[in-house]
Amino acid sequence: KKWVRLTRLSWTLFSGNTIGWPEEKMLWSNNMGQYNFLIYVGCEEKPSTPSMSERVMTRIRKITKAVGAGEDKLFWLSKSLDTKYEEVDADITDSFLKDIEVILQSPFGGGPSRLWQHLSVNNMAREFSRDFSAVMINLHISTIIHLSEVSSVDVEIVALVGVCRKLSNYMMYLLATHPVMLQVTATSAKSVLQGFRKKFMMMMTGSISKPVVLQNLKELISKEDSRLSLPEPCKETLEEMRDMWVRIIIYAAGRSRPETHATQLARGREFLTFIWLLLAHKNLGSSTSFPIELISPPPNFGPYSDVRSYAFDFRQN
Template identity: 45%
Template sequence: MENIWQLINEWEIQLLVLLSFIIQVFLFFTGSLRRHGTNGLLRVMIWIAYLGADVVAVYALGFLSRQENATTENETLRRTHPLAFFWAPFLLLHLGGQDTITSFSIEDNNLWLRHLLNLVAQVTLALYVFYKSIGWRRNTQLLAPGIFMFIAGVIKYGERTMALRYGNLYNDRSTGNSFFNEQTPDLGLYDGYYGIRMLFARRMTDDIDNQFEGIPRMNSLFFFDEYATNTLDHSQLMKLLDVELGTIMYDDLYTKAPLLRKRSGIVLRCISQMSAIVAFVLFTFVTSNKQEDRYGRADIAITYILFIGGFLVEICAVIMMVASPWTWAWLEAGGYRRLARMSRSLLSSKVFGSPETRPMWSGTMGQYSLLSYIGLYEPVCHSQSRRVMSIIRKVAGAFGIREAKSLFWVSKLLDTKSIAVDDKVTELLVAEIRHFTHGGQRQWPNLGPFLEESVRRRSDFVTIVSLLHLMTEIQLELNSVALADICRKLSNYMFYLAFAHQNASSLLLLAAGNPGSAIERVRKVFLSVVSGSKDDVLRAASAEIQKLIQIELPLTEQPKETLEELRDMWVRILIYAAGKSRPEAHAAQLARGGELITFVWLLMVHYKLGDCGSEQIELTQARGNDPDIPPRTLRAFHL
């Protein structure tokens, strides 16, 4: 065992450098995968790698910086690994991160000044390490390649800091001087819907940037209404939003794309790559066959791995840059037809680009039910989780834990699931928003009294969602028609957003601050009796609802008409919640696979609806400072 630890200690710096490089390769190829899905394991792995990359590189630099005394005493590091000090610039390259992921969450962008301070500190430390190594060894042969590698490393590290600054919603992130914006192509240049969609999304980017920052829209949105209304159906419109959010906005916030769209960014990237190439050539000349005994074959091999592996990663990064919609649109506008066709081909590829059939987000909507929380309803596919919940509840009861709120986090973990967003849901949402734009109003013969009573009592958003959620469950239990599936999807999704979403309080301004307390309050008020069969509980819930609002609900008459009203009401509530949501919360959600409500919010931005449109200005002027004017619930539902 002592021999093993001795070997590890002797080769510690080599292991650290190789580990740092492996982490960078992993981040490059997985950094952008999180935009497509909500896989928790993958997200945790990326998070560990993102944090571990800096830790490993900084630790390795610190390890090298304190080797002066150690080498003086026993000559171990100098005798065995004389090339170790040459790896300090490579560690700066690793600290610069990869093009596919500069920040893990939106909060990382807000800390760009801290990264700038780290840049100064780590570059100073790396220079100190390299300077001392040259002095100790009096070896000036590595001075020239080391200088060029330092140039490449400092530029790469600086790129990450600037990308974090551009990704900060509270900084000036204008791309007006973008190299790719110098020529603005016309929509008529492109054949086919795919090309028009990419160009249109690109032209809208600056205005969506402003909306994420809470700044009113600019002038380029003026042609959206006519283009979207007269040209696109609901699936094409949702795909357009998909491109805007997943391909362009995600890149602007979480990658180095905005930096590499600037002339200065491209020039610096070229200087960095040329410096690395020159350093590689000089290093090859220095470590000729005659120098193998001096520097060690293993260390030379590791250095070549760092060089060649870094070049391969950069080649992949260049291909991904060429395969971006920005590059393709710029090449088309500049008349570079052959290069544009190559970029279009890469853009449509499954490996490097964004093919038309691949969604740029998870394409799922969360599902959570109150009946799942109290243990009365579990989908068939969650039969295993139902048994687990039953065991946990029994164990909790044995220890005297009888309050259901103690198990809320367990219920969220086991009972929350995701389902695919189908065309029926998107078609309903697009149709309803377009209905708004034409001043359309809806009548609620069955649910109207409930809404009026809820607003009269000044019921909060959580209460209304909970009531409608229970009403939906009761109605679906009593009737089995074709509308049941979509009603349940929308009902469970809104209940998921209000209670089970990990950022419910920030995504929904109308949601309760503490989901655990809110759902326990709902359980006590509306489901005071949670024992017995599902039918008993639903009947008790129906009685409690009618007692609360003092209205007899028509839950058994005209089931189709009632379900249609419930369906349309859930669509209206989702639109209302999207209009009242935080723009920065939607920006943060892009790093977690995206949410359906973000698409609704962006669609409302385009159509100038909700708090992001002129309607909010009119409402503010109408209400003034009068607190007696009720909230805009009825206004949103057009009662």
């Protein structure tokens, strides 16, 4: 209860005109962190005219690899050099607001049921509790592969690709740089990432070009988990992918502990903190009366004896 009161007080203070920011003004830096597995394995996006800092970072990576730095040092270096920030645009904001409202209504049977017709979300969601970090990394890599196969130049499709990429990279950013904020995984994301990188590097032959890397990742993913195979790229698949990542992030925000957000509120920076604040303002999340569970029980589970919210609710499907 005390966290609910504190959250509402924080929301009032931060959004008030007296000592905070007005609600119509942005409450955070309008950026979300980005971390991409491709860069971790050495497949860099090379700009046509790299800046001085980009040339320095490339040089540092080469020196580090040449001297045989261990996995821990390589991972630390990658986090330090490869973390980027992207704008939280209106498409992302609207997606979160829409899905939070759907989740808010779901315990009472009034929310529209999401039909996952293109992605095997039901099967994947039930695997999250087994090893959240590993499943997230597999999903992230599957997202990279899928987005690389989208060739449409339609404005709406291009925008969806951008949103999916940002959301996927943001979850990887949280796993790699802020694991303490995620109370949804018992396995170290660092160890899973390092293990995946080792497997990948063992099967890599020849130059590390993007097409070769993507093909090898596709083969590795199919060996790791065949359930993560993706259908042909289309608008509907991208919409489901966007909503899948939105709900995963909502679930992670709802499960996070209030105290982990204290320093982030002071900095006014972390996007997950403001998702958590919005959820708490709506009386959703582990610190409120209505925690968000990851996935609804199977149909044969029995009658529902209490009111619950689910990130992935299949009760009405």
